[in-house]
Amino acid sequence: CGFKTALVLRKLTLQNRVKIVDEVQLGFKLRLYPLDNLGDRFLLFMPKFYESNEFRLMAEFLKPDSVFIDIGGNMGIYSFMAAKHIDQTGRILSFEPNPVMVERFKFNRMINGLDRQIELAEIGVADKESSFSLSLPNKNLGGASIIVEHGEDHVMIQCRPLLDVLREKNITHIDLLKIDIEKADA
Numbered sequence: 001c002g003f004k005t006a007l008v009l010r011k012l013t014l015q016n017r018v019k020i021v022d023e024v025q026l027g028f029k030l031r032l033y034p035l036d037n038l039g040d041r042f043l044l045f046m047p048k049f050y051e052s053n054e055f056r057l058m059a060e061f062l063k064p065d066s067v068f069i070d071i072g073g074n075m076g077i078y079s080f081m082a083a084k085h086i087d088q089t090g091r092i093l094s095f096e097p098n099p100v101m102v103e104r105f106k107f108n109r110m111i112n113g114l115d116r117q118i119e120l121a122e123i124g125v126a127d128k129e130s131s132f133s134l135s136l137p138n139k140n141l142g143g144a145s146i147i148v149e150h151g152e153d154h155v156m157i158q159c160r161p162l163l164d165v166l167r168e169k170n171i172t173h174i175d176l177l178k179i180d181i182e183k184a185d186a
Contacts, residue, residue, distance in 0.1 A: 026050070028080050029111045031104065039074055054178075055081050061176050062086055069171075070094035071125050071162070072180035076105040079118045082176075091171060092117060097124035097157035098134060119169075126159035133157075 021032045025047045032040040042050045058078075062068060062085035070079045073094035082092050096102050102122050109118055124132065134157045166174075 026055075026077070026081065027084070028077070028108070030075070030077075030108050031111070032075075033104065037075065037101075037104075039077070043077065051077075054078075058082060058176065059085060063090070063175070065089040066175040067091045067171055067173060068093075069162075069166075069174050069177045071178065072096065073105055073120065074101055074180070076108045076118070078178050078180075079105075080108070080112060080114060083114050083117050086117070088117070090175075091119070091169075093119045093121060093165075093169065093171065095121045095123060095125055095165075097122065097159070099155060121165060123165075124157050124159035125162045125165075128161060129164075130159045131156050132159060 019033065019035050021034060021044055023030055023032055023044060025032075025043050030040075030043065032044050034041045034044050039050075058068075058081055062082055064085070064087040066082075066086050067090060068079070068082040068086060070082070070093070073079055073096035076094065079092050079094040086092055094105070096105055099122075102120065105120055109115055109120070124134075126132070133154045166172075
């Protein structure tokens, strides 16, 4: 969106008047929730700066037959950006355990016609099969964490070892791996 539109949207959003925004950003139709997801706020108000270095690297490294794994898929933007470079000869597998973000990811994937190109695993990744309590911060659902206690809502999530999932899906190599799992990646 243009600078003036962004300023108006930002003001309305900060006044809690705009809860959902349907917008085209970075070449994708997106349903954004600026009140409760920080990444959506950045995409809405500063799309040219949102993860620009990372997206440039993806464009450099990904080829049509690449395998891209997205751990911490959020609303899907990294997987969508990978889909710009990977065709049906490659694979895109995203992991997102937060049920709210899963539904947002699925919606955005569907409205962009990427259902066949991007596979979504609705689980987390861990060193062994396990369950964790995922803390859901009200003002940044994309920042849900099993490490940081936000003191707000919680949901139990299932986690599996990455290698087990890759074997089941006959994925034998990874060309590019993105991990953003809110302090559990340390």
